Amino acid sequence: MKYKLKWELPHDAVTCLGWLLSARGVEDIEGYVYPSKDYELNPRLLDNIDRGAALLKKHLDNDSNILLVQDCDTDGIMSSAMLWLYIKDFYPKAKLEYVCHEHKQHGLEDIIDDIEESDYDLIILPDASSNDYEYHERLYNAHKDVLVIDHHEAERYSYYAVVINNQLSKEYPNKSFSGAGVVYKFLMVMDELMGKPGHSEKYMDLCALANVADCMSMKHPETRYYIMEGLKRVQNDGFKAFINQQSYSLFKETKELGYIGVAFYIAPLLNAVVRVGTMEEKRLLFESFINPNELIQSDKRGAKPGDMEKVAVEMARRASNARNRQNKTKERATELLDMRVQKYDLLDNKILIIEVDNKDNIPQELRGLICAQFVNRYHRPCAIVARNSEGFLRGSIRGNDSFEEVPDFKAFLEGSGLMDYVQGHANAAGMSIHESNLEDLLAYANTHISDEGLSNVYYVDYIFDEDEDFGPLLLNIAAQPNLWGNDIEEPMVVVERIPYYREQLFIMGENKDSSKFSHNGVEYVKFKDSDYIQEATAYERGYITVYGSIKQNTWAGRTTPQILIQDYIIEDATYDF
Numbered sequence: 001m002k003y004k005l006k007w008e009l010p011h012d013a014v015t016c017l018g019w020l021l022s023a024r025g026v027e028d029i030e031g032y033v034y035p036s037k038d039y040e041l042n043p044r045l046l047d048n049i050d051r052g053a054a055l056l057k058k059h060l061d062n063d064s065n066i067l068l069v070q071d072c073d074t075d076g077i078m079s080s081a082m083l084w085l086y087i088k089d090f091y092p093k094a095k096l097e098y099v100c101h102e103h104k105q106h107g108l109e110d111i112i113d114d115i116e117e118s119d120y121d122l123i124i125l126p127d128a129s130s131n132d133y134e135y136h137e138r139l140y141n142a143h144k145d146v147l148v149i150d151h152h153e154a155e156r157y158s159y160y161a162v163v164i165n166n167q168l169s170k171e172y173p174n175k176s177f178s179g180a181g182v183v184y185k186f187l188m189v190m191d192e193l194m195g196k197p198g199h200s201e202k203y204m205d206l207c208a209l210a211n212v213a214d215c216m217s218m219k220h221p222e223t224r225y226y227i228m229e230g231l232k233r234v235q236n237d238g239f240k241a242f243i244n245q246q247s248y249s250l251f252k253e254t255k256e257l258g259y260i261g262v263a264f265y266i267a268p269l270l271n272a273v274v275r276v277g278t279m280e281e282k283r284l285l286f287e288s289f290i291n292p293n294e295l296i297q298s299d300k301r302g303a304k305p306g307d308m309e310k311v312a313v314e315m316a317r318r319a320s321n322a323r324n325r326q327n328k329t330k331e332r333a334t335e336l337l338d339m340r341v342q343k344y345d346l347l348d349n350k351i352l353i354i355e356v357d358n359k360d361n362i363p364q365e366l367r368g369l370i371c372a373q374f375v376n377r378y379h380r381p382c383a384i385v386a387r388n389s390e391g392f393l394r395g396s397i398r399g400n401d402s403f404e405e406v407p408d409f410k411a412f413l414e415g416s417g418l419m420d421y422v423q424g425h426a427n428a429a430g431m432s433i434h435e436s437n438l439e440d441l442l443a444y445a446n447t448h449i450s451d452e453g454l455s456n457v458y459y460v461d462y463i464f465d466e467d468e469d470f471g472p473l474l475l476n477i478a479a480q481p482n483l484w485g486n487d488i489e490e491p492m493v494v495v496e497r498i499p500y501y502r503e504q505l506f507i508m509g510e511n512k513d514s515s516k517f518s519h520n521g522v523e524y525v526k527f528k529d530s531d532y533i534q535e536a537t538a539y540e541r542g543y544i545t546v547y548g549s550i551k552q553n554t555w556a557g558r559t560t561p562q563i564l565i566q567d568y569i570i571e572d573a574t575y576d577f
């Protein structure tokens with residue numbers, strides 16, 4: 001186990017949270033810790049927002065035919081649901097329809113021909129389409145208005161659509177804001193046109209869900225405010241049905257619905273439907289949020305024809321099944337590819353490149369997830385690629401920023417000069433390479449990464465001496481579990497060479513595979529790891545260096561700081577004490 005300090009922070013219990021947050025790039029600490037309405041930005045900082053709102057209002061007043069194109073991920077579903085519900089609040093008879101994509105596609109590409117010939121007067125594209133320049137022009141020529149409400153980066157504004165986009169809006173400082181977030185701002189302006197200030201707040205719950213599911217950073221206090229506040233006031237019955245479906249996992253340790261709960265237990269269900277759901281299930285997923293209480297035939301085991309269930313309840317259950325289905329497909333695919341890794345000795349290389357073809361029947365949507373599994377299993381960067389007719393190998397890459405010599409797999413590949421392209425994030429991206437360059441790339445990796453270079457280095461916030469009094473600091477961190485989320489990582493610590501006796505180790509749990517010991521008022525806990533217990537009890541006395549996260553335990557009115565051990569080194573000290 002190797003570890004390094006990420007930064008030098010003072011070991012001070014009073015100021016530690018401020019230091020930890022500012023080290024993570026939070027500029028407005030006050031606004032982060034105490035999210036409030038004061039951090040809501042003026043929606044008019046978004047370009048074109050008045051034009052967009054006026055355009056929608058005009059079409060609603062004219063009783064136009066309006067089409068909502070629902071983007072195929074959770075953010076897209078929430079963005080469309082918010083607009084749909086809002087419009088129906090004021091215009092229950094609006095001629096509003098929606099369309100979902102067949103596959104994981106975005107924008108207009110797959111549906112442009114149908115829409116061009118349709119009789120819709122207004123096409124609304126939430127969470128997509130900012131850069132569909134030529135399709136916008138085609139629709140303009142077909143006398144249709146196009147309204148884009150989006151958060152994806154684009155080169156410029158379209159000439160043939162009204163585009164509201166926080167990335168393109170120079171005056172709008174919140175760039176880590178999902179499509180549903182921009183829709184929320186749009187609805188705030190609609191409130192004024194409808195003469196109903198504050199009406200849009202009804203939809204803050206869906207805005208929160210979307211921002212969590214879309215992995216938006218909470219660095220900007222506006223995003224954080226909508227997430228924290230929106231999850232406090234869930235009103236949508238579809239959202240409630242998903243919370244109910246997952247209530248056991250959600251409320252095992254806490255009474256409140258928070259960021260982590262949504263990220264771990266709700267978003268994955270929605271994402272599973274998006275990835276492996278049938279077309280019908282995708283449609284019903286959207287219905288769950290816009291018509292949650294509509295009754296449909298239940299397909300629960302043992303249900304008879306005529307047994308009806310509310311669509312949201314039915315769909316929350318099916319989403320949980322979709323998640324299981326997705327996990328099974330993932331397991332089968334991992335097994336299949338693992339055989340390929342062994343057969344072709346792919347582990348002889350420092351980076352793992354696995355080729356798949358159509359016969360393997362591995363859904364495109366799961367390849368990134370499977371790739372991430374291989375990174376963990378074989379402890380090296382991985383790519384899963386398919387060969388196209390022009391001889392390019394294209395697919396997903398995944399890495400791990402704790403690999404000492406390859407903390408950024410994307411940059412590593414780009415540095416080889418052999419790639420056709422690599423697009424995305426440092427350790428989660430898409431790539432393309434011509435087959436004629438593959439051997440050279442492997443050779444490049446094998447020479448540029450040493451045998452040691454793939455060993456894990458844990459980058460931590462604090463390294464403590466065992467005899468330092470860091471308990472109060474741990475307690476202050478543990479008291480604020482809701483400060484951490486995507487991009488604002490949970491603090492991690494190392495405590496060096498804690499002396500212990502074998503007898504100190506307290507074994508717990510049904511299977512006697514969890515354990516804890518105390519030292520200087522801090523509890524060191526390890527769950528479900530019998531290897532650890534075996535190693536830790538191998539010597540009568542030992543030193544243990546632990547790497548872990550911070551929790552607290554309240555028992556009989558006393559709160560004790562805990563370190564949840566994630567990795568460790570044990571040394572024999574039998575003859576040392």
Ligand SMILES: [Mn+2]
Binds near residue numbers: 075076127151178214
């Ligand atoms: Mn999005």
